[in-house]
Amino acid sequence: MNPDETPSRSRWPLILVLSVVGTVALVLNTPLLSVRHIEIDGANRSSAGDRVAASGVGEGALLLWVDTGAIERAVRSDPWVSDVRVSRVWPDRIVVEVRERRPIVWVEGVLGWMQVAEDGTVVARADEAGQGLLRARVAFPDRDPGDRPVDPAWHEIVEMALVLADDLGPTMTLEMRGSEMWTHALGHDVRLGYPIGLGDKARSLVALVGETIPAGATIDLTSPRRPAVVVEGNPAP
DSSP, X not given: OOTTSOHHHHTHHHHHHHXXXXXXXXXXXXXXXXXXXXXXXXXXXXXXXXXXXXXXXXTTSBGGGOOHHHHHHHHXXXXXXXXXXXXXXXXXXXXXXXXXXXXXXXXEOSSSEEEEETTSOEEEEESSOOSSSEEEEOOOOOOOTTOOOOOHHHHHHHHHHHHHTTTTGGGOEEEEETTEEEEEETTXXXXXXXXXXXXXXXXXXXXXXXXXXXXXXXXXXXXXXXXXXXXTTEEOO
């Protein structure tokens, strides 16, 4: 110690630091910085609000100590949610931004129907398929919401639904006849063949919209690059 420095003067820096730390802690833990508003954007089908509440965060929680990662994990566990971002907005708000999956096809299971999103994830189950989406009567094993099967045929159907979502899809039902897939579109039976390349077959089908096809003819898309119109068993010229 400097002989000219008194003990009281040497303690001033420590006292100053402790005062600053104490003031900061007091400010950050004041009720004025507690959560007063929780905003959830983009949640139309998901139960994001319930998931936030289940994470243990609610009004009155100290904003500084809110675990945004825990909220994100809770909300993301909803099958409808594909992505989520949680942020603090000082002094008193939490904003939860949700991106939901888009349903594009109903797939038949053994005990009911599964609503499937564009990434192949099951988002809901129902006794009967709803309206407005492509239907696939293919009798896959039942899957719970949140499951994403790896079956190639499953994802082929999803790919077809993506292509047809805004055109013919809502009017069509896929079905298996033996080992081949068929549907009905544009007023005609449509032979799709094996459930491979369904995206390309869907694009070929869309290209036929507006074409004049003889009554009673079958559209053969087993080779999507060479679609054929078959009349009484013979390709039309």
